Amino acid sequence: MSEWSTYTLSDFLLFSPRTYYRLFELYNAAIWPLHVAALVLGLAIIVLAARGGPAAQRVIAGALSLCWFWVAWAFLHQRYAAINWAADYVAIAFWVEAGLLLLLALRPRVWSTTSNFGPAASVGIGLLIFAVILQPLLGPLLGRPWSQVQIFGLAPEPTVVATLGMLLIGRARGQWTLMVIPVLWCLIGGATLWAMEQPDAIVLPIVAIIGIATSFIGRRRHFDMSDPQGPGSKDKS
Numbered sequence: 662m663s664e665w666s667t668y669t670l671s672d673f674l675l676f677s678p679r680t681y682y683r684l685f686e687l688y689n690a691a692i693w694p695l696h697v698a699a700l701v702l703g704l705a706i707i708v709l710a711a712r713g714g715p716a717a718q719r720v721i722a723g724a725l726s727l728c729w730f731w732v733a734w735a736f737l738h739q740r741y742a743a744i745n746w747a748a749d750y751v752a753i754a755f756w757v758e759a760g761l762l763l764l765l766a767l768r769p770r771v772w773s774t775t776s777n778f779g780p781a782a783s784v785g786i787g788l789l790i791f792a793v794i795l796q797p798l799l800g801p802l803l804g805r806p807w808s809q810v811q812i813f814g815l816a817p818e819p820t821v822v823a824t825l826g827m828l829l830i831g832r833a834r835g836q837w838t839l840m841v842i843p844v845l846w847c848l849i850g851g852a853t854l855w856a857m858e859q860p861d862a863i864v865l866p867i868v869a870i871i872g873i874a875t876s877f878i879g880r881r882r883h884f885d886m887s888d889p890q891g892p893g894s895k896d897k898s
Contacts, residue, residue, distance in 0.1 A: 674853070674856045674857065676744040676745065677857075678857040678858075678859065680744055681744070681853075681857065682800075682805060682809045683809075684740055684741065684743075684744060685809045685810070685811060685816065686806070686808045686809045687740070688735075688736060688740050688815075688816075689808055689809070689810065689812075689815075690808070692735065692815065695815060696812050696815065699728075699812050699813055699814035699815050700793070700812065700813075702724060702728075702813075702814055703789075703792070703793030703794075703813040703814060703823070704793065705724075706721050706724060706725075706789060706793070706823070706827075707786070707789050707790060707793060709721055710785070710786050710789055710826075710827065710830050711786060713782070713830070713831075715831065718827070718830065718831035719765070719766045719767075720766070721827050721831075722762045722763075722765040722766040722827065723762070723763065723766035723767075725762050725820070725823065725824050725827060726759045726760075726762035726763040726766060727759075728813070728814040728815075728820050728823075729755050729756070729758050729759035729762060729820060729824070730755075730756060730759040731814065731815070732755055732814075732815065732816065732817050732820055733751075733752040733753075733755035733756045733759065734752070735815075736815070736816060736817065737749070737751055737752035737755060737817070738752040751846070751849070754842050754845075754846075755817075755842070757842065758824075758839065758842040758843070761838065761839050762824070762839065765839065780875070780878070781829045781830075781875050781876065781878065782829065782830045784826075784829055784871065784875045785825075785826040785827065785828070785829030785830035785875075786826065786830060787826070788822055788823065788825055788826030788829065788868065788871070788872070789823050789826040789827065789830075791822060791826075792813050792819040792820070792822035792823035792826060793813045793819065793823060796811070796813070796818065796819045796822060796864075797810050797811055797812055797813070797819060799861050799864070800861075803859075803860055803861060817846060817850065818846075818850055818865060821843045821846045821847060821850075821865075821868075822843075822847075822865075822868050824839075824843050825840065825843050825844075825847075825868060825869075825871075825872040828840055828843075828872070828876065829872065829875050829876060836876065837876070840872060840873070840876065843869075843872070844869045844872065844873065846865075847865040847866060847868055847869035847872075848865070848866060848869060850865045851863065851864070851865040851866040851869075
């Protein structure tokens with residue numbers, strides 16, 4: 662037991678930070694100029710999210726489904742698995758999430774037709790903006806080269822954050838189910854960065870906490886507003 666206590670999270674890491682970020686550099690070089698299309702798609706998703714409505718949410722869910730499928734195949738399976746044996750299992754989880762998002766896009770009746778532009782939607786749009794515009798800047802701001810940047814729709818982290826944002830904007834049955842894999846990736850990704858002693862390791866766990874807390878609060882607010890007697894009302898008869 663005392664021997665296990667001497668291990669740290671970094672002792673279980675299968676690769677060095679240099680190898681990890683070099684992987685993104687080679688990946689970005691191989692798929693250029695898909696970054697331009699991914700950026701345009703991300704901006705379009707932000708605009709659609711700001712417009713709101715079930716139709717816009719279905720389009721966003723469909724677009725995110727394609728992004729999850731691409732990341733699972735092109736990055737996790739084709740590249741990340743070369744340095745991390747567990748990446749293929751993660752790719753399966755990403756494909757499952759892609760399928761769930763596609764089902765969400767193809768089933769119009771699961772979406773609420775009422776407006777949801779409350780605090781939860783504002784947080785969701787904020788996460789979308791962060792994922793598409795701000796999160797790719799974290800690496801260069803921390804001293805990593807632009808060639809290693811992680812772009813929404815092409816890399817796991819910003820794609821996961823954008824998905825959590827989308828799930829906070831619209832109200833659809835099964836939202837909590839779709840949050841499971843993104844939240845788990847936030848924890849796994851955060852642990853990986855922590856093991857590599859990266860200063861942005863805390864970002865993904867914070868996003869997971871924000872997503873869970875906001876979804877829970879938004880759900881309670883929705884049920885309170887749907888109560889004809891109002892929140893906290895009691896039968897005084």
